[in-house]
Amino acid sequence: MQLNNVSFSYHQQSEIIHNVSADVTPGHILSIVGPNGAGKTTLLKLMTGELKPSRGAVMLDGEPLSQLTRKQRADQIAIVSQQNQLYDDMKVIDVVKMGRLAKHGLLAAIDDQEVAPYLAMTGLQSFANRPMSQLSGGQKQRVWIAAAIAQDPQYLFLDEPTTYLDIRYQTELMAIIEKLHRQRQMTIVMILHDINQAFRMSDDIWLIKAGKLVSTGQPNQFYDERSLSEIFNTAIRIVSIPDYGKYIVELPDGAN
Numbered sequence: 001m002q003l004n005n006v007s008f009s010y011h012q013q014s015e016i017i018h019n020v021s022a023d024v025t026p027g028h029i030l031s032i033v034g035p036n037g038a039g040k041t042t043l044l045k046l047m048t049g050e051l052k053p054s055r056g057a058v059m060l061d062g063e064p065l066s067q068l069t070r071k072q073r074a075d076q077i078a079i080v081s082q083q084n085q086l087y088d089d090m091k092v093i094d095v096v097k098m099g100r101l102a103k104h105g106l107l108a109a110i111d112d113q114e115v116a117p118y119l120a121m122t123g124l125q126s127f128a129n130r131p132m133s134q135l136s137g138g139q140k141q142r143v144w145i146a147a148a149i150a151q152d153p154q155y156l157f158l159d160e161p162t163t164y165l166d167i168r169y170q171t172e173l174m175a176i177i178e179k180l181h182r183q184r185q186m187t188i189v190m191i192l193h194d195i196n197q198a199f200r201m202s203d204d205i206w207l208i209k210a211g212k213l214v215s216t217g218q219p220n221q222f223y224d225e226r227s228l229s230e231i232f233n234t235a236i237r238i239v240s241i242p243d244y245g246k247y248i249v250e251l252p253d254g255a256n
């Protein structure tokens with residue numbers, strides 16, 4: 001996937017994304033990081049085709065994403081975003097089956113066995129027949145991830161996937177993502193607020209500030225206190241933790 005001079009504004013308001021050009025390397029894990037309101041979610045939506053660039057283009061296999069049909073996009077791209085309550089009446093297993101709809105066209109044609117691996121991967125077997133309304137936020141989040149994986153996409157986009165997840169499930173989710181990446185060579189694009197998680201997990205980082213892609217590279221290139229402090233507009237220190245490595249901490253107000 002390539003972004004060629006992509007700019008975007010909502011409803012002819014002022015521009016939110018300014019002239020972003022970059023390549024997504026196939027089979028890599030890419031994390032988009034940056035302060036609140038920087039334009040991360042907007043950029044992600046441009047990359048999934050949910051939004052169309054005002055100028056420039058997002059190219060997928062050499063074709064503008066905007067020219068692909070919804071079905072063609074669904075064959076290649078799956079999205080896990082902050083979800084609504086639309087599916088509260090449905091059973092978990094049926095929501096996961098919806099991920100297979102692009103392949104089958106009809107929910108009734110999808111066998112329980114077909115989605116069993118995705119339920120197992122996300123630890124949802126015992127919840128398969130529960131209605132969504134009876135799940136916690138973290139359990140629901142895992143259902144959305146299972147449904148996205150069930151789509152068997154080349155690109156998996158996740159907007160803040162660890163929201164609602166406690167530390168154990170955050171770690172489990174990251175393990176699932178690494179497994180998908182390893183076993184299926186899936187390309188993963190995530191927005192992560194936890195910068196340490198992002199740096200530890202990713203092959204590539206895109207740093208976004210005020211709608212601009214201010215830098216791209218491998219995580220180890222970003223361990224720089226001054227530039228991180230500047231980007232996040234707060235005092236940041238990098239400490240070394242034995243058996244872990246470098247860890248980024250935000251200093252409390254007034255400390256230096």
Ligand SMILES: Nc1ncnc2c1ncn2[C@@H]1O[C@H](COP(=O)(O)OP(=O)(O)OP(=O)(O)O)[C@@H](O)[C@H]1O
Nearest residue numbers: 010011013016034035036037038039040041042043
């Ligand atoms: N539907 C919309 N209409 C108009 N402006 C919007 C809309 N959605 C987002 N914005 C604006 O676009 C800018 C970027 O928002 P976006 O959600 O992309 O940022 P973000 O980096 O993902 O933020 P956060 O880290 O807080 O989730 C913000 O100023 C926001 O107010």
